[in-house]
Amino acid sequence: MLLSQYGERKRLPRGSELFCAGDRDCGLFVVLDGQVRVVQDDDQGRGPRLIAVHERGRFVGDLSMLTGQAVYVTAVAQADVEVLEIPYDRLKEAVTGSPALGDLILRAFILRRSIHADLGIGLRIIGSRYSADTRRLRDFASRNRVPYHWEDLEEDAAAESTLQAFDISPDETPLVIWKGRTVLRNPSNAEVAELLGLREDAAPREASDILVVGAGPAGLAAAVAAASEGLSTVVLDAIATGGQAGTSSQIENYLGFPAGISGAELADRAVVQARKFGALFMIPGEARSLDRIDGHFVVALTDGAHVEAHTVVLATGVRFRRLSVPGVDRLEGPSIYYAATEHEARLCSGDPVLIVGGGNSAGQAAMFLARTAAEVNLMIRHDDLNRDMSRYLVERITSTPQVHVWRNCEVSEVRGELHLEEVVVRDVRTHERRTIRATALFVLIGSEPHTRWLTDGIELDERGYVKTGAGPGGAMFETSSPGVFAIGDVRSGSVKRVASAVGEGAIAVRLVYEHLVQAGRR
Numbered sequence: 001m002l003l004s005q006y007g008e009r010k011r012l013p014r015g016s017e018l019f020c021a022g023d024r025d026c027g028l029f030v031v032l033d034g035q036v037r038v039v040q041d042d043d044q045g046r047g048p049r050l051i052a053v054h055e056r057g058r059f060v061g062d063l064s065m066l067t068g069q070a071v072y073v074t075a076v077a078q079a080d081v082e083v084l085e086i087p088y089d090r091l092k093e094a095v096t097g098s099p100a101l102g103d104l105i106l107r108a109f110i111l112r113r114s115i116h117a118d119l120g121i122g123l124r125i126i127g128s129r130y131s132a133d134t135r136r137l138r139d140f141a142s143r144n145r146v147p148y149h150w151e152d153l154e155e156d157a158a159a160e161s162t163l164q165a166f167d168i169s170p171d172e173t174p175l176v177i178w179k180g181r182t183v184l185r186n187p188s189n190a191e192v193a194e195l196l197g198l199r200e201d202a203a204p205r206e207a208s209d210i211l212v213v214g215a216g217p218a219g220l221a222a223a224v225a226a227a228s229e230g231l232s233t234v235v236l237d238a239i240a241t242g243g244q245a246g247t248s249s250q251i252e253n254y255l256g257f258p259a260g261i262s263g264a265e266l267a268d269r270a271v272v273q274a275r276k277f278g279a280l281f282m283i284p285g286e287a288r289s290l291d292r293i294d295g296h297f298v299v300a301l302t303d304g305a306h307v308e309a310h311t312v313v314l315a316t317g318v319r320f321r322r323l324s325v326p327g328v329d330r331l332e333g334p335s336i337y338y339a340a341t342e343h344e345a346r347l348c349s350g351d352p353v354l355i356v357g358g359g360n361s362a363g364q365a366a367m368f369l370a371r372t373a374a375e376v377n378l379m380i381r382h383d384d385l386n387r388d389m390s391r392y393l394v395e396r397i398t399s400t401p402q403v404h405v406w407r408n409c410e411v412s413e414v415r416g417e418l419h420l421e422e423v424v425v426r427d428v429r430t431h432e433r434r435t436i437r438a439t440a441l442f443v444l445i446g447s448e449p450h451t452r453w454l455t456d457g458i459e460l461d462e463r464g465y466v467k468t469g470a471g472p473g474g475a476m477f478e479t480s481s482p483g484v485f486a487i488g489d490v491r492s493g494s495v496k497r498v499a500s501a502v503g504e505g506a507i508a509v510r511l512v513y514e515h516l517v518q519a520g521r522r
Contacts, residue, residue: 009082039051072123126177173186193284207297215236223274227274239283240267315486351439467492
């Protein structure tokens with residue numbers, strides 16, 4: 001067995017817990033003899049919920065075991081068992097030492113995490129579907145691939161029972177309940193991250209070699225490349241790893257994945273790879289300002305923390321554009337979305353939806369939502385779907401009966417009481433108005449650079465993107481401030497594709513290394 005050299009054989013009596021929900025830095029267990037049950041601890045008096053039973057030859061573990069975060073389930077010996085335990089640190093060695101074995105373990109862990117999400121294992125979130133904070137917490141959990149179970153105050157009788165059991169009023173919701181004992185009342189994203197061990201904090205008063213601001217494909221590629229070269233690497237992101245690409249249901253034109261890969265899986269793989277080389281992730285960690293102090297850079301975060309580094313790579317990407325039409329502000333919380341992930345697909349399953357946008361993101365969303373939605377309406381302002389969308393997506397959309405394309409149309413109003421009920425659209429040529437029934441509106445109409453937090457020392461173009469290549473050093477991705485580089489979608493003139501963003505991340509690290517050498521830091 002390949003894993004034998006990394007672990008220790010152990011015999012455990014029936015009822016022994018191999019690991020418990022909430023444990024961090026857990027090891028992996030291979031069942032050599034006997035059976036191990038994986039359960040979710042129940043906080044409603046019904047006993048543990050059985051998730052899986054692993055027999056001889058199977059390994060017991062979770063994606064958290066590759067990231068050092070809290071696990072969401074408990075593993076218990078169903079009878080006397082013999083297991084091989086591979087500790088957390090040795091597991092990383094095993095994954096690194098055998099690519100085939102590492103890929104097998106990673107694939108299994110990612111699949112199990114997806115299953116746990118479908119089963120609602122992990123956190124409990126209790127709140128109204130009409131609450132903006134409930135939506136925020138659910139989005140944060142989904143974007144960070146944290147499995148959870150949502151109880152809707154509007155329809156779920158169990159939600160009211162839970163509030164009574166904890167003596168909590170509806171005004172104090174949304175709630176986050178962890179392990180049936182820890183209750184957070186309308187927590188911030190940072191509080192949830194701390195509860196689950198999602199965020200690692202950089203060492204105070206110690207400047208890293210490189211600080212990557214933004215954890216989309218470009219930032220993750222830079223993190224992997226920098227950490228693998230031995231550079232001390234810290235990564236920030238305000239919400240989650242994966243960036244805009246992380247919300248993509250299927251990326252089919254990325255090299256090496258002929259069957260396609262979801263943005264979430266691509267991000268998970270990159271994070272595990274970067275951590276393997278020693279990169280540290282501070283998520284959530286939203287940058288507020290960038291200054292140069294005493295010869296190095298200091299990035300202040302919105303929560304008051306500061307991160308210091310000798311070089312900075314800006315990979316903050318872009319933010320989605322909003323629609324400015326009547327009704328959007330009121331319905332944005334419960335019914336208007338800017339990405340189409342499994343989370344949103346579950347919310348509108350069996351209902352008609354409307355997608356606004358004509359690029360690849362809109363096309364991918366249309367095909368993804370067509371699997372579960374009753375009807376998918378795709379709206380573009382012109383008459384040529386081929387203009388901004390890849391041909392393979394156009395062909396699939398036109399051959400999918402559930403998808404109806406509205407050409408030369410735009411949204412003029414959204415209507416509904418507590419949630420979206422219908423969308424008023426206008427023909428841009430004839431000005432004729434008509435109404436489309438929809439319970440969810442997906443707005444994928446482009447984006448704007450996330451650069452407002454930057455100081456005047458970083459030169460931007462007329463649209464707000466970071467200009468590169470014109471600084472004192474003349475390096476390709478270096479900004480007007482020496483030692484600060486920009487890559488990916490936030491860079492002026494970049495190609496807005498995942499593959500090009502990854503390439504820029506890797507190239508930028510070479511420039512960072514050369515800068516550190518010239519500065520006497522390497």
